[in-house]
Amino acid sequence: MKRSGPLLTLLAGLLLALFMLSLNATTGTRTTSTGSDAPAEVLTASPVPSGKATGTAAPGEASPSPAPSRSAVADADYAGRTDDDSSAVAVTLRDGKAIAYFCDGRDQESWLKGDVGTDGRMRLTNQQGQVLDGRLSGKRISGTVDMGRRTYGFTADKAVKPSGLYRATATVRGAEVDGGWIVLPGGRQVGILKRDGTAGPAPRIDPETGAVTVDGKRLTAEPVTP
Structure with missing residues (x-):
């Protein structure tokens, strides 16, 4: 009967050790618990596809800006x-x-x-x-x-038509003819007519039709555009 004392003590120690191991294992699985048996919710960020707008430019990329609009000068x-x-x-x-x-x-x-x-x-x-x-x-x-x-x-x-810029080119009696006319507001005309490169005052044109007679030949001075 005297030998049963140490055995009981050893057995009690083993039981206590098993209880502590069981307790540690149980508490270890609940260290991330949110206070209930349900697992804690984990939030993850979805990747943004390349090239999609996110409000900020990607590293190394400049923020896109709208192309400047050209305001054309009126014709x-x-x-x-x-x-x-x-x-x-x-x-x-x-x-x-x-x-x-x-x-x-x-x-x-x-x-x-x-x-x-x-x-x-x-x-x-x-x-x-x-x-x-x-x-x-x-x-x-x-x-x-x-x-x-x-x-x-x-x-x-x-200028309001017929005011404006006019020009006529042709070959008249073997000579290259090049005439330029400015019809000013009010009808006044200023022009030069060149025959084979020699300049002189230009004859008047009909501002309504552009008709002009050069050395007996009827020509038409046309409005000039770029």
């Missing part, structure tokens, strides 16, 4: 005089491009062309190095024409 014709009243200037605008004609009605002329900016500014040139710098503001173009030996200031107001 129109302009005609006027130089500041010293010695010559005339006409400008025709079409689809953001311009062609201009400077003419003194005697022997000096210049055809120029170029683009028109969205702000109405233009710099028109030719192969001879002559330059027209102008700006459209409201219903008027103002600026300068650099003819090389001299620069002329000018103002050209919006």
Whole structure:
């Protein structure tokens, strides 16, 4: 009977150890419990497909921006005089491009062309190095024409047909004929006609039809567009 004491003590120790192991295993499975037997809800983020808008740009990518819109200058014709009243200037605008004609009605002329900016500014040139710098503001173009030996200031107001810029080219009696005309508001005309490169005053055209007679031959001067 004296030997049963240690055995009982050993048995009690084993039972206590088993109880503690069982308790640790049970509490270990519930360390992430939210206070109920249901497992805690885990939230995961869904991946965003490449190229989809998320409100911010992806690393290394610039935020997309809308393409700037070009506000085209309205198509129109302009005609006027130089500041010293010695010559005339006409400008025709079409689809953001311009062609201009400077003419003194005697022997000096210049055809120029170029683009028109969205702000109405233009710099028109030719192969001879002559330059027209102008700006459209409201219903008027103002600026300068650099003819090389001299620069002329000018103002050209919006023209209503038949005012505007006209040109006719043809072969008349074996000569190459090239004429340019500016019909100013009020009907006044300024033009130069070249025969094989020799310049002189141009005959009047019919502003309604463009008809003109050159050395006995009837020609038609057409409105000029870029």
